[in-house]
Amino acid sequence: MRALALLLCVFLIAAAAPRVCAQRPPFDPYVADARIDRLERWLKAVARHEPGTSDDEAVEVGSWAQPDLQLLWLDIDVLVTMMRHPGQLRFSIKLPSQRAPVDVHFTTAQLRRLRAMACAAVGIVADRRCLDDKYAVDRDAELLRLSALATASRAAGDGDNFILRRGALLHADVAMRVAHDVVEPASTPPPFGPQRFKMQIADGRQTDFGQVAVHWEIARMALDAVKPPGTDQPAPGRDAMVRLWYRATAAWMQQVEDHDTVHLDHAREIFPADGDILFLSGAQHETYAGAQIQSAVQTAVLPSGVSFAVESERGELRQAEGFLRRAVEVDPNHAEARLRLGRVLGLLGRHADAARELRQALASVDAEVLRYYGELFLGAEEEALAHYDAAFDAYQRAAVLYPTAQSPWLALSSLGHRRGDRAAAQQALQQLFDLPSDPLERDEPWWTYHVAQARNADDLLEALRRPFLAEPER
């Protein structure tokens, strides 16, 4: 069964939270030792995890309960602060939904453990600010190994980013490979931090709703702290790995139809002029305008206070147009973005503009599947413009490209009707009926148009992980 999902992330604190749960426990600013233990386990899992696998580390992190992950999200933030400022003694956090920061209190013993972990994570255990706690690292083989890896990363010119990049890779793997299908009831009161909701959809209807683990939120937070080589402040927008991470993970989400608006919104905040990220943003809103999402959102039964930020069909198409137009402005050679722009313009009723963009896209696309889409969409626009001969020719070219596809024959038959030629309508319909009735023998790219923009997701993920893979043992 083809199932897709809409995802929503909200940050919860005090009164700013949606009314998902009637009783939410108050935030406790005092940190329990168990949280420090979990942070240490997390740090070691990050160091050991082999990117692209569902190894023991991914499974362990994937097994952590939602409230624990929400606190981990908070504690990683503290850890990163300490990595950058090992002498810091007071910590506060500020969430998007709150006005003033909230203090987080640690005991002296907890601070010493935190500092030891932070120094190991950065590979600076010999730094004078870390010397007091160095014994804690020296006694722990795993922290020592982590420190050595981080030191090597620093020596290679990547500063203190080792644990941030690895952490993002681990949580992405957990989200993609371990916890992807796990949906919990939405009634669990979240103590603090981000909360992620997922509505599952099949055949245009909501089939499930619940909360899912905040692995993507943790991964994004880690990458927000990345300082590219040559910079002394976090600047993820200048980092090639972060860029590739967003391109690859956003493509993966669209490939598996996990539609997460926040993920791409955040990607565009960091990379406002990235053609590929703009392209995927446009494709996402084009998908939101489609019947699967529109009908599911219109009929969804959601808890009070929760809504998915999906606009009307027309509103989504306008957003898609905006992103796709910017994509082709940034990269005029992005033929696939232009092709989708053409389709979106056609759906908005601007047929002459649509046909012009589609012709321009068709002049430069090589991939057969894109040529098919282009011809099919161009045929529809020519038909809307009453250029029936041109429409006929475009549909015919699409039929030649994919001889077992049904859409060109439906289009040709409908065109026959439109021209008042029942014989032509019948003839094209007969061609459709003559196609194999087994879906496996039909090659119809229209059926996968909603994920076609992400067909390179696997290649992108492989390119992302390659620099982080262990050398094969000799």
Add this chain to the structure above:
Amino acid sequence: MRTLAALLAVLLLSPAVAGTQNPVFSAKVEMVRVDALVTEHENGPAIVGLGPSDFEVYDNGVLQQVDLVSFDQVPLNVILTLDMSDSVAGERLDHLRGAGAALLAALKDQDQAALVTFSQLVALGAGLTKDVAPVRRAIDEAAGSGDTALIDGTYAAITLGESDAGRALVIVFSDGVDTSSWLPQEAVLDAARRSDAVVYAVSTRSRLKPEFLRQVTSLTGGRLFEVERTATLGAILISVLEEFRRRYLISFTPRGVEKNGWHRLEVRLKGRRANVKARPGYLAGGS
């Protein structure tokens, strides 16, 4: 039967197979057929025994000469159009098969049946035939999987209905919203306006209104049934067939009106109050 043969000869003039890629398009309207259900009142008993002189047909407000009225004489072409997407599985599929078999059993010898199935794939399960066995076999073999191309499937059924001179009754069953059609809804409604086929539809009730089915049934003079459970499907299909058999087939050659474009139709009984359910108009010529 002589009158029936004459009618068929006229109607068969228009459908011909074009063999070229650049066909010549014509906008001729030889004869218009209108299927009409005449009842005492809304949902009341059917009025039978009427002849051409009992009807008044207005084409764009111009009174027309009714050439022929037949009742339960012209064989039916019943095109079962079944949703075979993911959501139709298990008990629902069993009900669908049972309902299909019941409908086929109720057909007369001269009637024909066909099966069009759709998930995202539109397929002809069995072409129009008087032998219902292959249709029944195709229904039994159909299985649910994939998305829902309701609009594409309905289009295929309407167009198939035009391929033969019999009275086309298209019965669509769907329990989902359209999620994967290529054709836009408006193109199919446009084809329905040009077609003689009458579309009846059965949809399972949900929070989302079956707007497309409501429009296509209304445009063709058919009816939409929204059901809570598919267990009643067999009885509904039989009632559709019975209702269709009580309809009059009225034909006329338009006079005094423009050939092309939308023709608003009005069918009344002369000197008698009655409820007449017929398609609201027809589209002639190319657009």
